[in-house]
Amino acid sequence: MARPDVQKTPSPKLTLFTCKRFLDPDFCAAIMQRIDAERRPSTVSDFNGDHYFRTSETCDLNGEDPVVAELNRRIIAFTGLDPAHGEPVQGQRYAVGQEFKAHTDYFEPSGVDYDKYCSVAGQRTWTVMLYLNEPEAGGATRFRAIDKIVKPETGKLLAWNNLRPDGSPNPSTLHHAMKVRGGTKYVVTKWFRERPWG
Template identity: 60%
Template sequence: MAYDLTLSGADLTASRLASTPGARKVPSPRLTQFLIPAFLSGEECAGLIERIDLAVRPSTITDFNGDEAFRTSWTGDLDYADPFVQAIDAKLCALVGIDHRFGEPLQGQRYDVGQEFKGHTDYFEPTGVDYEEHTWRSGQRTWTVMAYLNKVDAGGGTRFFGPDKIVQPEPGKIVAWNSLRPDGTVNPDTLHHAMKVRKGRKYVITKWFREREWPWG
């Protein structure tokens, strides 16, 4: 099944990121991925960490696979009515050139010592039992933009299996990737693992974009 990136303009995101100052394209034929250091300021990271801590709940997964320890992190849903959150959201949308209407609400994650999110992809598996529930209105996920908010004392890297690369947390660093192949089908080579934190704590925010508009209230 192929998905349409032209509705949101996500088909132009790679070229936009390639021309972004400081951005580096990961040299892999298996996925389209970019790294941007220090995209968020120290003040922005601190403000996001504060808001995540106030909103944390146990993280969940779609299509439960029977492994209770598959995702053990905390999730904090960030309130778009908060002007600070709105400003961060707008900054990420401008970065990838996709209108806010095509993005999910901004979400934060916190990983304490020993917590992880085992190998997974961000797209909704077309054969999954919850596929229709998650895609009937806004369609498939296209681009993911994730930002690390702090330096982790030990562990906490993100391993991407396709390019066989571990991205280490650095405050404000962006990792952005397309969950789809150039032909519009889902890309299993975007499989990634949020590795266990061995010392300290890790904070990230994630912005997922969709094929069609999100039902903003």
């Protein structure tokens, strides 16, 4: 909140910050090129049987790449979070009709994949997501618990805490990457953990 361009969503249900124009269009375009070059079908944990639950594509961005390293540096500087707790940055690409239905970023403690993903670094704490472009239509992010819809804007950053103040998972962080209806949507996401990553 020390930055004048940061807004905090006024809700007691979750901690959510936005920052417009965090990245400039040229920087965003460079990351989009990397996503296009390395994308693969996205996956989910605790598969629920719905093959259309997440239909986007994902790219594991190379942390040794100078552009990706600079992106990481900016995210760390913005959040003040311990870089050792950060997962590698991922890129996501959504074509027309693709979406990620309502989900949370934390791992469900009762889920079959919980130990697989959380035994070393622990639960996900913060999510930092950046829109790299504006699709022609659709592609908004909807936070159902607070009835908030965030439209993609080039370079806009979202950051939210996946946990409650007591450290338990916060179901009010449920969010839906809504279907793209025109063009293509690109985002990058960086998650942080309770303990050092890896």
